[in-house]
Amino acid sequence: MLSIPEKGRPWEELKAELESAKKDDFRWREGRMALYFYYLNEEVKRVQQEAYCAYWTENAMGQRAFPSMKKLESEVLQMGLSLHHAPGDAVATFTSGGSESIFLALKTARDWARETKGITNPNIVIPRTGHPTFDRAAQHLGIRVIRVPTTRNDFRADPAEMAKRITPETIMLLGSAPNYPFGVFDPIEQIAALAQARGLWMHVDACVGGFLAPFVRELGQEIPPFDFAVPGVMSISADLHKYGYAPKGASMMMLRDAALQQYQTFTFNDWERGAYVSNTSQGTRAGGAVAAAWAVMNFLGREGYVHWAKVIMDTVATLTAGINAIPGLAVLEPHELCIFVYRSTDPALDIGAVAEGLTARGWFVGRQAEPPGIHMHLNPVHAETAEMYLADLRDAVEEVRATRATSDTPVERTY
Template sequence: MSERPQPLKAINKFFDGKEPWQIVTLTASSVLALVWAHSLYNGKETPTVRLRKEFFRWLRRVPIVRRKIEEKMSEIQNDFKKDVAKRLAGVPINRHLPENGMPSERVVEEIRDHLSLGAYDWKGGNVSGAVYHTSEDICRVACDAYALAAYTNPLHADVFPGVNKMEAEVVRMAANLFHGDDQCCGTVTTGGTESIMMACKAFRDLAYNNGISNPQMILPTTAHTAFDKAAQYLGISVVTVPVDPETLTVDVNAVKKAIGRRTCMIVGSAPNFPYGTMDDIEALSDVAVEYGVPLHVDACLGGFVAAFMPEAGYPVPVFDFRLPGVASMSADTHKYGFAPKGTSVVLYRRPEYRHCQYTVTTDWPGGVYGSPTVNGSRAGGLIAACWATMMYIGRERYVRMTADILATTTYIETELRKIQGIYIFGKPATTVIAFGSKEFDIFAMAELLHKKGWSLNALQFPSGVHMCVTHAHTGAGVAARFARDAADAAALCRRSARAPADGKMAIYGVAQNISDRSLVSDITKHFIDSMYYLPKPEDLEK
């Protein structure tokens, strides 16, 4: 008989003299340890992230720590509620249906009153992003179209075939803008987040079809947070890769190293939201072709600007279906497409990708049910308004508006670069200009601008703020006023460089220094709760 292998001899020797219960305990413990280690490796999060979360989860169970956190959270909740009560002071609160309906004139009057509650002059161009144009003629056309189609539903294709036609035309016009061929296809969604989620769903299901049970997607750290939301909803693992600290574009070599057998998609931004820099989509396309993985290009923010930039006299790198590795794109018609809020497009190189986006139920008693996007019933009015906007503006005006926006962006960037004490993050590719400071607290500067009526987007890791330039900023004197206010705010910050930010901007400085990110998550949840808070009379009196 052949001699036992050395590993078996070692195992037998290890168990020599041990009681049966000891052998069972050691075996079970070893199996559980292996399962735990496997779950760390194959989980939705990296082992480092999971271990850190476990550590803080156990720390929060310590009674004194738990009490302190609960006290602070209660204080934060009350502060959020006080802010809401202050904003709504003097405004009637409706908790029940009116016994008798309001006259239409009163309804319109109350809506106008509600729209005036905010602290920012968004019509005057004081807001970063958010409102992408204030042209009255475009608004009128879009709103008239919405009113006509407000009660239509493209789910019922036989009842509303015209709405389906308009959706198909929006998709085809967008596909042609981004140089898709006749096979290029897609759908209209409710916004960039849904477009991104649909692409993630499509490539997750494609991975399932190819035998990958736990797919991963590879994202730059600057990729939009909608990808993380998609991962949470759809059960996809995320691998994040760094960006170059100077250019703030994705490290293509890091993407290559991160690709593995579970990779279902890689992502590039054109441009990204935080810094407005554009990833090297051509290099990512080469990687996608080399490794046989789909590349999704997120052009939600600047896609409808970048498409017209060459004709407007502003060069932009190729980022669309002209590159063979680009499998899908997302672009928001309700941003620089100037349609009302609530529409975006997700586009695919081939119909089989779009098929993976669909959901179909074949055995429901209510009949065979299929829908292209997250929603079943969809707002035909939004599709009609998007179609009307694109048809009304036309290519020539899109190019002209793009030229105006880019001229304004260039002016603001030039003026910001002149300001002592701040620096620009990377090279803005389209309309987003991000800036920070190594001399003073940039959030203190942002708070000063806030007090002057400007609403900017705060960034973290590192601290910064950005201005997303829209057509609303092309109005007479708006850009010059912003540049002047930014210079004055920076000068004041330089004179008191050690002074920290106060007001709402102070939250961002504090939040990024909290090691336990679950606390930041809890604070954010309380803030979202406050959006649904209706003060009672006694709260308003306080």
């Protein structure tokens, strides 16, 4: 097992080692992967890095000591709230990522249901396409998750099926905006109406769409209502470190009504140091993440977000047209934002082998399990590599056809 070295080494040497340590990593900057990262250009990267470094050691928890942190954080949260049509008494919390935002929404709903309805053995009813982090949070919080199949043809949550699975112990319904596996919006208005009719908490997971969908709507594309404009939506998770283009460690959890925050807040007194109060599941929080989110939002402005939304949607159009033009491949429909899946429609063309061919050509491939396919989660840098990707995809398909006669039949969607 490695121990801390006896003597330190010069930074120049360590810096070189860090740089060379990356040599076998996939080249996200060159758009060689369609997951895990969000990159615009070198100019925005500089804004992210310099803003982060300006607050690299400030603790966002210590807002009495760092009033500037409080101001920056409050401005980020206000911008996020207004983007999501929040009413005047809504509140938001800056978190470390989508998973923490969702954890806090579940924790708040659980304690609300315990206090106001006496539910002690809670469950949540969510579409099967909901992100795995709902199950992780539920495991920590002692909540049972009931996953309900989506509609057969359009991968959207099925409110009628969800209604059938509600029990007297159900506390929350979920809709994603959009979901991660297929990139489609769940029918938020219908799920929220169901939640209202049954007196349930409605959460919208807009981790992917929160900072992209409003700007795609401005481009003229129809985006269904998904935020606080929909009556009954109680909380929303939206990630700044995805399409808000903040560096990692930045998301927000929004509550329709500040009065609900009493079920979120952790307060503690029983130790020698006195009162400890926190609204997140963290203690110390990275000040740099807050400052960088603030800087990127102000650097891009609404115009910048609309511009980059157009770049992404144009790239989706280029890639999906190019993929559909390759015999034996088809993009699953519908898909509505920055995510889509393609699969093989030809029993002689194994999509797994196509994925391997792409990997061999230097692309990091996101694999879809059901139905077997290739998952694409785009960001602006893919505009520069779309044609290169299509050329390599055509090559990979030809290679598979030439070298492998496979009996794998693409699996039809059966759930």
